[in-house]
Amino acid sequence: MSKGTVSRSVIRRLPRYYRFLGELEKQGLIRISSRELSERMGLTASQIRQDFNCFGGFGQQGYGYNVKELHEKIGEILGVNMASPTIMIGAGNLGKAIAAHIDFNKRGFKLIGIFDSNPELEGMQIGSLEVKGTAELEQFCKSSKPEAAVLCIPKPAAAEVANLLVSYGISAFWNFSHYDLKLAHANAVVENVHLGDSLMTLSYGLKKLEDENK
Amino acid sequence: MSKGTVSRSVIRRLPRYYRFLGELEKQGLIRISSRELSERMGLTASQIRQDFNCFGGFGQQGYGYNVKELHEKIGEILGVNMASPTIMIGAGNLGKAIAAHIDFNKRGFKLIGIFDSNPELEGMQIGSLEVKGTAELEQFCKSSKPEAAVLCIPKPAAAEVANLLVSYGISAFWNFSHYDLKLAHANAVVENVHLGDSLMTLSYGLKKLEDENK
Numbered sequence: 001m002s003k004g005t006v007s008r009s010v011i012r013r014l015p016r017y018y019r020f021l022g023e024l025e026k027q028g029l030i031r032i033s034s035r036e037l038s039e040r041m042g043l044t045a046s047q048i049r050q051d052f053n054c055f056g057g058f059g060q061q062g063y064g065y066n067v068k069e070l071h072e073k074i075g076e077i078l079g080v081n082m083a084s085p086t087i088m089i090g091a092g093n094l095g096k097a098i099a100a101h102i103d104f105n106k107r108g109f110k111l112i113g114i115f116d117s118n119p120e121l122e123g124m125q126i127g128s129l130e131v132k133g134t135a136e137l138e139q140f141c142k143s144s145k146p147e148a149a150v151l152c153i154p155k156p157a158a159a160e161v162a163n164l165l166v167s168y169g170i171s172a173f174w175n176f177s178h179y180d181l182k183l184a185h186a187n188a189v190v191e192n193v194h195l196g197d198s199l200m201t202l203s204y205g206l207k208k209l210e211d212e213n214k
Numbered sequence: 215m216s217k218g219t220v221s222r223s224v225i226r227r228l229p230r231y232y233r234f235l236g237e238l239e240k241q242g243l244i245r246i247s248s249r250e251l252s253e254r255m256g257l258t259a260s261q262i263r264q265d266f267n268c269f270g271g272f273g274q275q276g277y278g279y280n281v282k283e284l285h286e287k288i289g290e291i292l293g294v295n296m297a298s299p300t301i302m303i304g305a306g307n308l309g310k311a312i313a314a315h316i317d318f319n320k321r322g323f324k325l326i327g328i329f330d331s332n333p334e335l336e337g338m339q340i341g342s343l344e345v346k347g348t349a350e351l352e353q354f355c356k357s358s359k360p361e362a363a364v365l366c367i368p369k370p371a372a373a374e375v376a377n378l379l380v381s382y383g384i385s386a387f388w389n390f391s392h393y394d395l396k397l398a399h400a401n402a403v404v405e406n407v408h409l410g411d412s413l414m415t416l417s418y419g420l421k422k423l424e425d426e427n428k
Binding site for chain 1: 225226228229230232233256292294296298307308310311312314315316317318320321322361385386387388396403404405407408409410411412413415416417418419420421422423
């Protein structure tokens with residue numbers, strides 16, 4: 001459906017569209033104009049039309065978009081139903097929270113294994129999965145063929161783990177480790193999460209607010 | 215130092231500059247050119263110069279930037295040393311992970327209280343803090359005057375909590391709740407975290423990779 005390369009910033013907006021449309025659908029809305037959608041999302045209507053045109057348009061201008069249909073189409077572009085087999089490395093606080101908090105199934109992935117190098121965590125139950133030791137990792141990857149990995153390990157440990165996982169055929173990484181995976185593995189699909197960056201952006205906003213009120 | 219309004223996308227890049235420069239400083243690097251910095255960060259040199267010009271420039275062209283000085287200046291703009299008193303609402307899996315995993319002190323905030331409405335979590339130790347019941351929230355806010363709040367609660371609970379916190383004088387929110395806080399409180403400084411959006415972006419990337427390899 002997409003013609004050529006769609007810019008990174010358009011792609012970054014797709015999950016947000018998907019989320020908003022899902023809510024509107026839940027609320028029972030049948031159709032929405034790009035103007036209404038833009039007002040709810042804090043974008044301009046022309047931005048929305050431009051974004052959607054990257055994927056062929058999706059609707060008739062003037063008549064508005066069918067909410068359910070648009071939600072499904074964007075979901076399809078994002079691959080939310082792919083259920084790509086996925087493993088998590090690191091079952092500490094962060095790993096546990098991510099595994100418990102995120103609905104992988106609704107976002108294109110299926111969590112099929114959790115691994116930790118700490119023997120004390122082995123056998124711990126997280127949702128329906130039991131934490132395995134990293135000694136089992138290679139065999140597991142050979143038999144279950146995961147395509148994606150969530151890295152919830154500290155930066156110093158990440159380089160070695162990433163090399164292994166790439167050699168086991170994993171090509172997509174949800175990377176909480178702060179290790180620059182893309183530098184060593186240019187072909188990997190990597191989504192880095194830096195929660196600290198988000199917090200510093202908030203700090204900037206608060207500082208600015210306080211400066212204005214001085 | 216900043217003149218007028220700096221665009222949101224420039225501000226979003228500041229924490230990343232801050233992070234990279236911190237690493238370079240740790241590695242013992244004294245000076246860096248915008249070209250070298252751009253190569254390491256995957257930006258163009260002109261982008262970096264444009265970004266820095268929003269804050270008055272920072273360095274002499276041709277001679278490069280002093281890494282330590284630039285790191286400090288960007289940190290100052292971000293307010294990383296403000297230690298704004300901050301509370302967390304929600305001590306479930308996600309709250310615990312955020313409290314344990316994020317170094318608030320290095321990012322402009324100081325976590326001074328954690329609250330949860332679940333009586334079973336009351337008294338639980340998270341780092342140096344003990345989880346308090348929400349009955350204590352008002353009194354705590356009056357006496358300790360937190361300026362920021364981390365919302366690690368589900369969406370349905372967030373509207374009421376946000377209203378309360380705003381009425382208690384809290385003006386900045388690190389919002390993991392998916393509730394659209396900005397809609398109800400336009401003056402609040404809000405940083406929304408949607409981890410699911412990040413995961414869907416990864417899904418898009420993996421789908422594209424698989425389509426290309428078909």
